[in-house]
Amino acid sequence: MAKESLTEAQERIETLKTLLNRYSYEYYVLDKPSISDKEYDQQYHELEKLEKAHPELITNDSPTQRIGGTILPGFTKVQHDSPMLSLGNAFNQEDLLQFHQRISKLTGQPLQYICELKIDGLAVSLKYENGLFTQGATRGDGNTGEDITQNLRTVKAIPLRLNEPLTFEVRGECYMPKASFVQLNADRDEKGLEIFANPRNAAAGSLRQLDSSIAASRNLSIYLYSATNFEQLAVETQDALLNRLAQVGLRTNPERRLFDSIEEVWAFTEEIAAKRKDLPYEIDGIVIKVNAFAAQEEIGYTVKAPRWAIAYKFKAEEAETIVRDIEWTV
Ligand SMILES: NC(=O)c1cc2c(=O)c3cc(F)ccc3oc2nc1N
Numbered sequence: 001m002a003k004e005s006l007t008e009a010q011e012r013i014e015t016l017k018t019l020l021n022r023y024s025y026e027y028y029v030l031d032k033p034s035i036s037d038k039e040y041d042q043q044y045h046e047l048e049k050l051e052k053a054h055p056e057l058i059t060n061d062s063p064t065q066r067i068g069g070t071i072l073p074g075f076t077k078v079q080h081d082s083p084m085l086s087l088g089n090a091f092n093q094e095d096l097l098q099f100h101q102r103i104s105k106l107t108g109q110p111l112q113y114i115c116e117l118k119i120d121g122l123a124v125s126l127k128y129e130n131g132l133f134t135q136g137a138t139r140g141d142g143n144t145g146e147d148i149t150q151n152l153r154t155v156k157a158i159p160l161r162l163n164e165p166l167t168f169e170v171r172g173e174c175y176m177p178k179a180s181f182v183q184l185n186a187d188r189d190e191k192g193l194e195i196f197a198n199p200r201n202a203a204a205g206s207l208r209q210l211d212s213s214i215a216a217s218r219n220l221s222i223y224l225y226s227a228t229n230f231e232q233l234a235v236e237t238q239d240a241l242l243n244r245l246a247q248v249g250l251r252t253n254p255e256r257r258l259f260d261s262i263e264e265v266w267a268f269t270e271e272i273a274a275k276r277k278d279l280p281y282e283i284d285g286i287v288i289k290v291n292a293f294a295a296q297e298e299i300g301y302t303v304k305a306p307r308w309a310i311a312y313k314f315k316a317e318e319a320e321t322i323v324r325d326i327e328w329t330v
Helices: 006-029 037-053 093-104 178-190 199-207 212-216 238-247 262-278 293-299 317-325
Strands: 077-079 113-119 122-129 132-138 144-146 168-175 221-227 257-259 283-290 309-313
Touching: 006 037, 093 262, 093 283, 093 309, 113 262, 113 309, 122 199, 168 199, 178 199, 199 212, 221 238, 257 262, 262 283, 283 293
Parallel strands: none
Antiparallel strands: 077 144, 113 257, 113 283, 122 132, 122 168, 132 144, 168 221, 283 309
16 A cells, blocks of 8 residues: 555544544443444554554554553652542441531531442552643552552553543542453463452552553553542532543543432442442442532541541451352353
């Protein structure tokens, strides 16, 4: 085939990157693919061929650049701009009531709560500059984490470019879906390799790999739940923030609910405890947050945790039965 002119190649490469990144967003972020895998693969291979012929046209946000070419010698350290704190825990209705009474005293505003599923994965921080994914890190000790950008770039649910040129940091939970966990353990068992105890360990083990092609093979996903400098995003509540994150192309968990009383929050924890085994990912509780950012600021933080949030934890032993209950499809 005659070598296409540079501008023709450039235009075709730009078109293919835009199309393939949108298909990837539909498939991995919205879980609603609009084309078949075959069509995707055809366009992906056309992009690979064009980039091979014109390597100077390869950009960092091309879908062909998700798997890094090198095996890292180790992970460099990352200082978090603001500490990645942990959550205080609640284990029963009384603990929730005490949480509510404690914080009601600290704000004159009526309290609206947002409840989010507590995804059982690995907390990570993602930095975007002018819309481009530039750095990913683990929580580490809360102040210093490890740079796992190469591995997080292989997580297809993480967009390499947002659909707005934002510069900010988002945080979320990277996890391994239950079905991927069962398949991975079946494969490892067959090869006589040690199997993972649960999806959280499998996700953590995958993100700790120095060879990003291993992380790429582990079908990890992510839900984002917070952002820094949300003034730029012009949102005043956690719920509005989550809608805004979805708007710019980030994956957020749809099972969130707003409540005006702690009694309704308790009822929600019981509702989710009953349907948790049917979820395609593991959760270890519910995160309850004051929805309004102004009230969050008024209520504030302790040394190691926000006062305006609490994690209601389900009873641990169920976790094993949940994974055991999946028929071990091999
Ligand atoms: N695992 C989770 O699904 C999840 C975790 C956290 C946090 O760890 C967390 C920690 C903070 F200091 C503040 C808010 C948070 O919100 C959170 N929200 C969530 N949905």
